[in-house]
Amino acid sequence: MDPRIREHAETIVEHSTGIEAGDDVIVYLPGDAEDLAVALHELLGEKGANPLLLTYSERVERAYLRNSDEFDTPEHELALYENADATIIARSGPNPSEKADVDPETTAAYNRAHDPVKKARLDTTWCLTQYPSSGYAQLAGMSTEAYEEFVYDAVTLDWAAQREFQENLVEILDDASEVRIRAGEETDVTMSIEGNTAANDYGEANLPGGEVFTAPVKHSVEGEVHFDMPLYRQGREVQGVRLTFEDGKVTEFSAERNEDVLQGVFDTDEEARYLGELGIGMNDAIDQFTYNMLFDEKMGETVHMAVGSAYPMCVGEGNEVNDSAEHVDMILDMSEDSVIEVDGEVVQEDGEFIFE
Known part of the structure; x- marks a missing residue:
């Protein structure tokens, strides 16, 4: 594993969230950030925390949004965050433009329905970060290697x-x-x-x-x-x-x-x-x-x-x-x-x- 990933995970657990023994932690990552998930779970295990890994996909979210007419607040997801102590989220993925053809009105309706979930997540100790991927490198107009250096230099600042x-x-x-x-x-x-x-x-x-x-x-x-x-x-x-x-x-x-x-x-x-x-x-x-x-x-x-x-x-x-x-x-x-x-x-x- 790239040692920068371990350093990134240490910054999240030690500095950003201050995870302690017994904390119930939601780790919400895309599939291509598996190495970060592994590093986080090693550290959370050492801390004696209780992690739950959730994965997401922009492609999957697009499929759902383009085939839904109405949205209700998902009570099961709301309960998950209401009972969590901390949330760790990383952005990544192969195509940041995946949801470009979702109607803005649909997105607005979805956001209204999920507003209680967002508030419950913000009530936990939370950290939003970035896992470097080729898709986000392309969006930034950078090579994958240069983008990795850019991200890791930014997250491991003094x-x-x-x-x-x-x-x-x-x-x-x-x-x-x-x-x-x-x-x-x-x-x-x-x-x-x-x-x-x-x-x-x-x-x-x-x-x-x-x-x-x-x-x-x-x-x-x-x-x-x-x-x-x-x-x-x-x-x-x-x-x-x-x-x-x-x-x-x-x-x-x-x-x-x-x-x-x-x-x-x-x-x-x-x-x-x-x-x-x-x-x-x-x-x-x-x-x-x-x-x-x-x-x-x-x-x-x-x-x-x-x-x-x-x-x-x-x-x-x-x-x-x-x-x-x-x-x-x-x-x-x-x-x-x-x-x-x-x-x-x-x-x-x-x-x-x-x-x-």
């Missing part, structure tokens, strides 16, 4: 040092009331974060980590955003997304390519039109766009915003938690002609923080 660096921004945001983001000629948006909390993502729930994120006050977002980096969703590339916010809500939207995918997101439920997350990428080790949000949203010199659900841990007492079946991140480049202001003071200009 997370203690990354945490310390990101804590500078956490301290700024935790005391803040308003954030304004300007980029180019088409992005100028303000939002309140009064009373909410910033989270330091250093490789726990997401592996790799490398961002600081918070939740906007629901009805406070005002302005326009041009997301100049693509969104890859349902196996399709959505380009040139533009959103207009009024009283926190998306009142106008467009995309230069595959706008129907975006329409499906906003048709999922009313709360999908509100912003649930503001995230600031701070991981300079991720230096290439790969069409994989797990990595791309962590890139240094970027900002991402997610329409849909907010993370409750970021929402302060008295503020409303935006509750949606969707959580869709979109990214904008902040490397030039851009500014992040916090309470009127510049915190980042053209990708460089004031504390660097």
Whole structure:
């Protein structure tokens, strides 16, 4: 076995999830990640944990979605997560575009029905990571070998040092009331974060980590955003997304390519039109766009915003938690002609923080 796989598994078990004896752990992996499953089960056995291996296939999911008309919440799956202590999930597979021909309305209906399952999974100690496959390498425009190096370098970062660096921004945001983001000629948006909390993502729930994120006050977002980096969703590339916010809500939207995918997101439920997350990428080790949000949203010199659900841990007492079946991140480049202001003071200009 590639020793990097063992190191990856050790990071998941020791750092990301902190598995202990007696923990009931769901390991949810695609079939091509068997080596990671083996390494994880060796470590979980040494810990005295109780693993349950589930496998998934994008091809199988496509077959189900294309032949279903209605969806109910799967109570057996819900019970599984309600009785678990931890969940480990890895993305992989031979074809990231497998579900490109699934109707966005079908996906929206499926997400609504599975929203309780998603919430139960998020109530466990969870880690989402990536197993490098040739399909995702091709999506990133990289050789398989280069992509493996990219993934393993990203997930085995010095997370203690990354945490310390990101804590500078956490301290700024935790005391803040308003954030304004300007980029180019088409992005100028303000939002309140009064009373909410910033989270330091250093490789726990997401592996790799490398961002600081918070939740906007629901009805406070005002302005326009041009997301100049693509969104890859349902196996399709959505380009040139533009959103207009009024009283926190998306009142106008467009995309230069595959706008129907975006329409499906906003048709999922009313709360999908509100912003649930503001995230600031701070991981300079991720230096290439790969069409994989797990990595791309962590890139240094970027900002991402997610329409849909907010993370409750970021929402302060008295503020409303935006509750949606969707959580869709979109990214904008902040490397030039851009500014992040916090309470009127510049915190980042053209990708460089004031504390660097």
